[in-house]
Amino acid sequence: MAGKQQRRPSHEEAEETQRTILRTAQKLFMEYGYRAVSTRQIAIACGLTQPALYHHFADKKALYAAVIQENLVETGAALERISRRNESVHERLRQCARYLLSNVQYNHSLMFHDIRYQMDADVQQMLGEAFHARMITPLSTIFEDGLRQRTLRDQQHGGVDAIAAAYLFLNVLERFLTSTSYRQYLTASATPATSIEEAEVIVHILLYGLANVERACPAQMLDPEQTE
Amino acid sequence: MAGKQQRRPSHEEAEETQRTILRTAQKLFMEYGYRAVSTRQIAIACGLTQPALYHHFADKKALYAAVIQENLVETGAALERISRRNESVHERLRQCARYLLSNVQYNHSLMFHDIRYQMDADVQQMLGEAFHARMITPLSTIFEDGLRQRTLRDQQHGGVDAIAAAYLFLNVLERFLTSTSYRQYLTASATPATSIEEAEVIVHILLYGLANVERACPAQMLDPEQTE
DNA sequence: CCTACCGATCGGTAGG
């Protein structure tokens, strides 16, 4: 197992190959989805033959799980770092939004769909926990700070709990990503925002909403009079 | 072509079969995605053999396009009806949210991904235009009313244009759908909201945000001082 | 609308 002369790759080479596979597979899986990417496609993009992949990963599912896991760890580290900074809730959310808009190219919905429908139950469980620990937890600590400081509404005043806020934040972020891509291929409408501007708009809307506060009072809206 | 005795199905039977195929295919495509559903799976669920599908639809892509088209027309009719009512922006958005939460079981991200990566260019174009006409246009007319009345912020005051607002609305809606399903299988956290309650929460957050307005003033946030 | 069948492609294995 220690590495033969020339035919067999050295330990370092094998490790580098593995990193190449992970990086390549990530790009393909995140763009096209699990089923739409074949093992041959990944291998060829890495300069390998298809069976060579099975030297590094047990099967296609294991490769996919490794890709997601690696991604969550990396993104999670960044979000945790930001969430611990000594800055306002608004500023930390803005920084998280910037990070995610710049560095996360994948579609969370697609990823979750693949995890749910293509992975086995044990892997689903594992990746679900990793997602919660790496993405939801750091974001929700920021929202908890806001709830504690009362700069955010609690559930009695039209707000949501910190966990739900974290999900909402991710959803709004992704939404913007997707809506610009809709628009690009639908009408090529002008949306020239940079990630920084986009992050600010998203956080602003999430915190303050679309309503003109001079005109409408949020408090009165909490008791809907179910008229159909 | 006028309909043979017993072997060949009558015109009416053929039409009913076609409706059955559309309904069945819709359920499967919307849940699992285009590639994950085989033509045999659809046929068996309809009580047919796989080649029989090709009597009603040219190929799998044409069937998928017909499913999406039918769906957009139906949903679009409901949204147009609501958008023309003589009620407040808030109330109409609430009703749209209720309708979509109750009647639209599909994942827009998945649908768009499939349209983008599995359909041919001409079908992409057609479905993209249908989506804009049936879903975005009715929603954006409601937001336009709000902008005209100045109950919604314009772009100079931290708002977005009516089209972007419509996309955002759909995104937030879908987000909530997805977040509850994340939570169901992640931690089984308590989120017992009905569609009606959920619709109200979503519209409220979209209009008024998560911030506690007694504490924070949205206006001052419009000039971000790019500190990293 | 069915039986029978095709070529292509898939994930994965044998064996070196």
Added chain:
DNA sequence: CCTACCGATCGGTAGG
């Protein structure tokens, strides 16, 4: 890490 190859399944067609 390659060559050679397998069984399964896919979308689609022929022909009645």
